[in-house]
Amino acid sequence: MTNPIPIIGKAKGFKKEGYDWLSNMYECDVELGGVIYPSAENAFQSLKTDDPQIKQQFSQMTPYNAKQFGGRTGGLRLPDDWDTTRLDHMLTVLRAKFAQNPELADKLLATGGAELVEGNFWNDTFWGYSIQKGEGENWLGCLLERVRRELRLKALLEPITAPKLIKSVASNMKLMAESAPWE
Numbered sequence: 083m084t085n086p087i088p089i090i091g092k093a094k095g096f097k098k099e100g101y102d103w104l105s106n107m108y109e110c111d112v113e114l115g116g117v118i119y120p121s122a123e124n125a126f127q128s129l130k131t132d133d134p135q136i137k138q139q140f141s142q143m144t145p146y147n148a149k150q151f152g153g154r155t156g157g158l159r160l161p162d163d164w165d166t167t168r169l170d171h172m173l174t175v176l177r178a179k180f181a182q183n184p185e186l187a188d189k190l191l192a193t194g195g196a197e198l199v200e201g202n203f204w205n206d207t208f209w210g211y212s213i214q215k216g217e218g219e220n221w222l223g224c225l226l227e228r229v230r231r232e233l234r235l236k237a238l239l240e241p242i243t244a245p246k247l248i249k250s251v252a253s254n255m256k257l258m259a260e261s262a263p264w265e
């Protein structure tokens with residue numbers, strides 16, 4: 083019997099498996115505290131500072147440059163409580179990304195109950211799953227799944243319209259076909 087729960091990203095990473103939009107490096111506007119960032123990565127890295135000028139700088143960089151500038155070698159002093167607050171910050175950023183980009187929210191919902199794993203080749207065992215090491219806490223994947231649950235709940239509580247109903251039945255049928263245990 084095949085695994086009834088599909089896994090996205092664990093084998094080759096989000097990008098190579100056709101889910102680049104799940105990566106924080108994916109380019110889409112994310113507004114946070116009145117500043118528009120070109121990706122979730124820029125928004126996340128900007129939370130490492132309270133300085134409005136540096137936040138502006140973060141909004142003008144590429145996602146990879148933002149990651150570097152906010153990283154240990156970028157020269158930015160991390161907030162003292164960063165290690166205990168970074169998961170909450172990431173959740174804030176992911177909520178903003180999917181709330182502000184409805185087409186991405188639809189795609190996230192269409193992943194149904196799939197496990198989302200940020201498989202990576204850069205040995206990140208905190209945010210993702212290191213493919214080389216064969217281990218990882220995968221916090222990014224866990225938070226993406228959490229945002230998906232929140233979106234699903236929100237959709238359940240909204241008044242239903244015929245096009246929405248058709249879309250949700252179609253995406254459930256797609257998921258069932260992908261995970262068919264009788265194959």
Ligand SMILES: Nc1nc(O)c(N)c(N[C@@H]2O[C@H](COP(=O)(O)O)[C@@H](O)[C@H]2O)n1
Nearest residue numbers: 105106107123126149152153204209222
């Ligand atoms: N797509 C991608 N490419 C890389 O080279 C990466 N290192 C990451 N990881 C992302 O980095 C963010 C967290 O970085 P810090 O904890 O601030 O160092 C997070 O968005 C990871 O997904 N991604």
